[in-house]
Amino acid sequence: MIGDNIVKLRKKNNMQQKELAQLIEISVQGLIKWEKGKVEIPYSGLSKIADIFKVPLDYIVKGEPAHVLSFINSKGGNTKSSLLRQIAVGIVHNKPDCKVLCVDTDPQQTLMMYAENGTHDNINVIGFDSNSIAVSEKYRKLIEDHNYEYDYILVDTAGYVAVTDLLTSIIANSDVIVPITLNETALGPTISSISNIADVRDSLDLPTKIIGVRNRVNRTVKESRMPFELDGYLGLNLLDAFIPDSIQYQRDTNFKVVNPTREVKSLVKELLPVID
Numbered sequence: 001m002i003g004d005n006i007v008k009l010r011k012k013n014n015m016q017q018k019e020l021a022q023l024i025e026i027s028v029q030g031l032i033k034w035e036k037g038k039v040e041i042p043y044s045g046l047s048k049i050a051d052i053f054k055v056p057l058d059y060i061v062k063g064e065p066a067h068v069l070s071f072i073n074s075k076g077g078n079t080k081s082s083l084l085r086q087i088a089v090g091i092v093h094n095k096p097d098c099k100v101l102c103v104d105t106d107p108q109q110t111l112m113m114y115a116e117n118g119t120h121d122n123i124n125v126i127g128f129d130s131n132s133i134a135v136s137e138k139y140r141k142l143i144e145d146h147n148y149e150y151d152y153i154l155v156d157t158a159g160y161v162a163v164t165d166l167l168t169s170i171i172a173n174s175d176v177i178v179p180i181t182l183n184e185t186a187l188g189p190t191i192s193s194i195s196n197i198a199d200v201r202d203s204l205d206l207p208t209k210i211i212g213v214r215n216r217v218n219r220t221v222k223e224s225r226m227p228f229e230l231d232g233y234l235g236l237n238l239l240d241a242f243i244p245d246s247i248q249y250q251r252d253t254n255f256k257v258v259n260p261t262r263e264v265k266s267l268v269k270e271l272l273p274v275i276d
Contacts, residue, residue: 002046003037005060009053024048062148066101067275068174070155072167072197074189079179079215081110083243084154085253087177090260090268091152092122098151099123102255103142105130105166106156118256124150125255130158136169143173163196171200175275177211180230180238191230198234208235211274213267214242237274241267 010020021031024045033039050057059065069087071080088100102125104111115125132138146153155170176197180190194210201208212230231238243263260268 001037001063002041002061003035005063006049007035008064009049009055009060013053020049020052023052058148064151065147066150066153068143068153068155069177069275070157070170070174071177071179072157072171072193073179074159074193074196079181080159080177081106081108081114081156082253083177083179083213083215084111084156085114085255086243086260086264087268087271088123088152088154088255089120089258090264091272092120093258093260093265094268094272095151096122099149100152100154101126101146101150103128103153103155105139105170106158107131108159111156114253114255117254120255120258123255130166136165139166139169140173163200167196168200171197172204172206175209175211177213178236179215179243180212181215191233194230194234194236201235210234210236211271212236212238213271214238215244239267239270239274241270243267 010017017028017031017035021028024031025048026034026045034041034045046057046060049060053059071084073080084102088102091098091100100123102111102115102123104125105128107130109127111125112127119125128139128142129135143153153174155174157167157170178190178193178197180186197210198208230236241263244261
């Protein structure tokens with residue numbers, strides 16, 4: 001596994017074996033043996049590779065950590081939960097070998113209701129008690145425990161505007177997806193969510209990375225142009241792909257049927273390069 005991780009890092013950085021061997025100060029044949037797992041790699045060698053590629057040592061030993069995405073919008077309702085489910089399904093369809101963990105921190109436990117109707121072999125759904133003692137520490141430990149078991153961790157959050165200790169921890173340790181419904185009523189809470197996310201990241205001296213996904217409402221409802229003007233607002237990256245209102249909750253909704261719609265396929269295709 002360690003050798004495979006070195007190969008992935010080297011290729012990801014467009015580096016030839018000869019160049020990496022020179023930087024590590026070993027022969028090309030020595031590096032080939034490392035990459036093929038034929039010899040045990042000394043700690044000094046692992047440490048040099050970590051420094052060269054500017055990654056934690058765990059990245060080389062355990063592999064690339066999961067991409068963590070949290071879904072946040074203070075508007076409430078199940079739009080973000082439905083969007084999360086669709087993206088989980090879309091990721092597994094796009095990358096059949098990857099594993100996705102969905103963490104339900106929302107007291108409404110919508111994801112858990114979906115999971116009761118069935119789950120795909122590559123999608124696991126777990127609940128999280130947001131009212132427990134030392135909740136932030138427990139959340140961080142949960143992510144750490146699963147960080148190298150899954151390729152993607154998708155986190156559903158409560159639909160309220162208050163910035164709790166748990167929400168701060170979630171925002172600090174993930175990229176954030178904000179569902180944006182194209183009507184005037186939903187825009188106020190959505191803008192509050194974006195502002196809160198940016199404030200938390202700024203207070204921790206972290207770069208702000210917020211991904212906006214448009215959810216088109218029924219044609220009979222007047223859609224606002226303002227969401228399109230939000231692109232770039234406090235670091236928001238508004239994706240071109242959108243989701244129609246077909247993502248809304250249905251009683252038989254589940255994680256088992258991996259048959260995403262055309263819109264979901266387009267969304268995931270645009271989203272993955274942004275987060276990978």
